[in-house]
Amino acid sequence: xxxxxxxxxxxxxxxxxxxxxKCEQHLGHNAMYWYKQxxxxxxxxxxxxxxKEQTENNSVPSRFSPECPNSSHLFLHLHTLQPxxxxxxxCASSQDVFSGGALHFGNGTRLTVT
Amino acid sequence: xxxxxxxxxxxxxxxxxISIINCAYENTxxxxxxxxxxxxxxxxxxxxxxxxxxxxxxEGRFTISFNKSAKQFSLHIMDSQPxxxxxxxxxxxxxxxxxxxxxxxxxxxxx
Numbered sequence: 001x002x003x004x005x006x007x008x009x010x011x012x013x014x015x016x017x018x019x020x021x022k023c024e025q026h027l028g029h030n031a032m033y034w035y036k037q038x039x040x041x042x043x044x045x046x047x048x049x050x051x052k053e054q055t056e057n058n059s060v061p062s063r064f065s066p067e068c069p070n071s072s073h074l075f076l077h078l079h080t081l082q083p084x085x086x087x088x089x090x091c092a093s094s095q096d097v098f099s100g101g102a103l104h105f106g107n108g109t110r111l112t113v114t
Numbered sequence: 115x116x117x118x119x120x121x122x123x124x125x126x127x128x129x130x131x132i133s134i135i136n137c138a139y140e141n142t143x144x145x146x147x148x149x150x151x152x153x154x155x156x157x158x159x160x161x162x163x164x165x166x167x168x169x170x171x172x173e174g175r176f177t178i179s180f181n182k183s184a185k186q187f188s189l190h191i192m193d194s195q196p197x198x199x200x201x202x203x204x205x206x207x208x209x210x211x212x213x214x215x216x217x218x219x220x221x222x223x224x225x
Binding site: 004040041042043045048056090092097098099100101102103104105106107108 | 118157207
């Protein structure tokens with residue numbers, strides 16, 4: 001596989017559930033990102049990892065917890081979510097954070113919180 | 115506060131026509147201006163980008179025009195094709211290497 005792969009593609013969860021989103025990149029990049037995409041709104045940066053170290057937490061609520069075990073994998077752990085958290089969650093990668101304008105995105109996980 | 119304002123929200127163009135999407139920004143420290151294209155069910159993909167020391171960049175049917183003094187930049191899609199129907203996002207990179215995105219423009223090309 002090439003590029004950035006996200007699983008699952010769709011996720012429906014109740015507000016009391018715990019679930020995780022997974023992202024894997026096969027590009028040899030060293031920076032990985034989580035973005036939230038809501039309809040008619042700009043993409044919102046959530047977290048940035050550079051060489052496995054978190055370099056950005058964009059005031060994201062603690063019910064979202066990222067994990068980056070290595071430069072190829074990124075997870076977003078979800079718990080006690082709210083209905084307003086329903087959105088498309090996009091993972092992206094770049095060579096490093098200094099190449100942050102040239103992002104490679106996955107196809108996203110469509111999250112619905114009921 | 116939205117750092118990059120994009121317009122229009124949507125547009126419809128006939129096949130062969132020109133699609134024009136505009137973006138405006140306030141932060142003069144932005145140093146890189148990419149455009150991303152997103153098809154339904156897919157993630158955004160980098161389409162074309164420009165740096166502020168250049169006034170125009172062309173790649174095939176896609177052209178970015180950049181007006182530094184007006185703090186505006188635009189994407190022109192020449193000879194628009196049905197396969198160009200997608201949502202387009204402008205963005206701007208700040209000195210901390212983070213991107214600020216516009217809200218997107220949905221382009222529909224009618225055959």
